[in-house]
Amino acid sequence: MGNKRAILLLSGGIDSTTLLAKLSSENYDVIAVSFHYGQKHGIELNYAKKNAEKYDVKKHHIIELDKMLFKSSALVNREIDIATYENNELPKGQVNAYVPFRNLLFISTALSLAETMKIDEVYLAFNSDDSCNFWDCKTDFIEKVNTIVKSNSSIQIKTPFINLSKTEVVKIARQLNVDLNNTITCYQPNEATECGVCLSCVTKQKALENA
Numbered sequence: 001m002g003n004k005r006a007i008l009l010l011s012g013g014i015d016s017t018t019l020l021a022k023l024s025s026e027n028y029d030v031i032a033v034s035f036h037y038g039q040k041h042g043i044e045l046n047y048a049k050k051n052a053e054k055y056d057v058k059k060h061h062i063i064e065l066d067k068m069l070f071k072s073s074a075l076v077n078r079e080i081d082i083a084t085y086e087n088n089e090l091p092k093g094q095v096n097a098y099v100p101f102r103n104l105l106f107i108s109t110a111l112s113l114a115e116t117m118k119i120d121e122v123y124l125a126f127n128s129d130d131s132c133n134f135w136d137c138k139t140d141f142i143e144k145v146n147t148i149v150k151s152n153s154s155i156q157i158k159t160p161f162i163n164l165s166k167t168e169v170v171k172i173a174r175q176l177n178v179d180l181n182n183t184i185t186c187y188q189p190n191e192a193t194e195c196g197v198c199l200s201c202v203t204k205q206k207a208l209e210n211a
């Protein structure tokens with residue numbers, strides 16, 4: 001019998017890189033999927049590529065989406081500044097880095113590929129900190145999508161980190177010897193230098209301090 005197979009949504013960040021390391025340690029054959037959608041942090045794809053190679057994924061698909069889809073988001077539109085949190089106090093509720101229905105689009109694409117390739121497991125690295133500011137990372141959203149998926153196919157969406165904080169994900173990353181310097185998390189990096197004040201940077205710094 002061959003290895004178990006999984007599709008993984010891979011960005012260049014800590015969470016999905018850690019999940020890649022975890023699946024690799026569990027001997028999964030991983031098909032990684034990343035997206036280029038005009039994101040300001042497009043450099044994340046370089047990190048996704050490096051980690052896909054490092055962890056020997058079977059195939060890494062980088063799918064191009066028209067950035068016109070996401071023009072209302074500060075993550076994509078160069079005319080909208082990403083909100084920053086110099087005082088380290090994190091916001092509650094939706095932020096302007098929200099990308100309209102991005103995760104449903106990403107998940108649907110991964111599901112299409114899974115059904116095409118006859119792969120039954122689709123992995124997402126959402127954690128519980130993500131769900132504070134993005135409705136499309138919440139457990140409730142994933143469970144509802146999963147209900148539709150399971151009632152029409154043999155595929156399951158798996159989110160092993162969804163009840164873990166970013167701090168707990170960083171602990172797992174360290175246990176698995178993930179090279180965190182080989183990830184990028186910032187919403188608006190200057191080349192490879194993280195800004196230090198966006199939601200993603202502040203969340204990461206807190207997690208690194210507490211892990």
Ligand SMILES: [Zn+2]
Pocket residue numbers: 185186187188189194195196197198199200201202
């Ligand atoms: Zn940043």
